Amino acid sequence: MTLLEFSKKFPTEKSCRLHFKSVRDKQGVVCKKCNHTDHYWLQYKEQYQCKQCKFRTTLRSGTIMESSNMPFKKWYIAMMFMSATKKGFSSSEIQRQMKHKRYEPVWAMVHKLRKAMGKREDLYKLNDIVEFDEGHFEVETSKEKRSNLKRGKGSQRQKDVAVMAESTPLENPKTNKKSSHLRYVKMKVLEAKDADEINKTVRENIDEKSIILSDKATSYIDIARYVEAHITEKSTKETTSTTLKWVHIAIANAKRNFLGIYHKIKGKYLQNYLNEFVYKLNRRYFKEGIFDRLSVAMVCNYG
Numbered sequence: 001m002t003l004l005e006f007s008k009k010f011p012t013e014k015s016c017r018l019h020f021k022s023v024r025d026k027q028g029v030v031c032k033k034c035n036h037t038d039h040y041w042l043q044y045k046e047q048y049q050c051k052q053c054k055f056r057t058t059l060r061s062g063t064i065m066e067s068s069n070m071p072f073k074k075w076y077i078a079m080m081f082m083s084a085t086k087k088g089f090s091s092s093e094i095q096r097q098m099k100h101k102r103y104e105p106v107w108a109m110v111h112k113l114r115k116a117m118g119k120r121e122d123l124y125k126l127n128d129i130v131e132f133d134e135g136h137f138e139v140e141t142s143k144e145k146r147s148n149l150k151r152g153k154g155s156q157r158q159k160d161v162a163v164m165a166e167s168t169p170l171e172n173p174k175t176n177k178k179s180s181h182l183r184y185v186k187m188k189v190l191e192a193k194d195a196d197e198i199n200k201t202v203r204e205n206i207d208e209k210s211i212i213l214s215d216k217a218t219s220y221i222d223i224a225r226y227v228e229a230h231i232t233e234k235s236t237k238e239t240t241s242t243t244l245k246w247v248h249i250a251i252a253n254a255k256r257n258f259l260g261i262y263h264k265i266k267g268k269y270l271q272n273y274l275n276e277f278v279y280k281l282n283r284r285y286f287k288e289g290i291f292d293r294l295s296v297a298m299v300c301n302y303g
């Protein structure tokens with residue numbers, strides 16, 4: 001959605017509330033008390049009432065906005081900024097654009113949206129041919145750790161990220177040249193980086209009928225147990241540009257994207273930044289439709 005379209009469609013708090021309600025009605029309201037899904041809408045209260053047990057649910061309750069005091073309009077502005085461009089915006093830039101006094105609530109809102117993007121992505125698994133490798137992202141250590149180290153400036157360290165890319169092989173019949181087309185990507189922060197964690201990551205993110213291409217890292221030893229086939233190649237410059245081409249392009253683009261927008265990324269929140277990058281990359285052909293999809297993600301509560 002462009003800025004112009006946004007200002008036409010959502011000029012007021014009420015227009016945002018009405019839109020939110022219409023999206024929520026389509027997705028369905030579940031009663032927290034009895035799990036019933038039929039509700040009346042009490043217009044004067046602006047609340048849902050369960051047809052079975054009469055329990056009332058506010059418009060925000062059970063959604064991403066549940067514990068937020070931010071006006072609907074500000075959530076919508078944040079969504080607009082986060083979906084409007086390929087590149088994205090930092091929380092401080094969004095705060096400046098919406099003229100909100102305090103940084104913290106804007107930051108919390110933006111990170112909830114990033115979390116919701118990740119939850120949407122978790123609904124899907126990668127299929128067919130999947131490239132698997134790791135990327136190493138620079139992050140800042142937390143403040144407590146910094147003061148322990150008695151350093152004036154934040155110390156940098158790296159976090160390892162499992163990067164998975166689903167691609168379709170293409171063959172040019174004229175030249176017989178083989179290439180591939182990128183479909184979807186997943187990026188998951190690794191903590192332990194051992195075989196157990198790699199196996200879990202594969203099981204959670206890749207369909208069991210897939211074929212995985214990777215290098216010969218020792219932690220990949222069991223991958224073949226969870227998919228149709230696991231093809232390994234010794235890691236060389238050649239594999240980086242052929243067999244594992246898309247994971248490396250995705251890693252390079254994510255790093256460039258983060259460097260261009262964010263002042264610093266704390267290790268603890270790296271997954272949220274990756275979520276936004278991946279969510280938009282996987283929806284790159286939707287263009288302006290990303291806003292609508294994001295509004296659907298918003299009516300769910302991901303804790």
Ligand SMILES: [Zn+2]
Nearest residue numbers: 031034050053
């Ligand atoms: Zn109920």
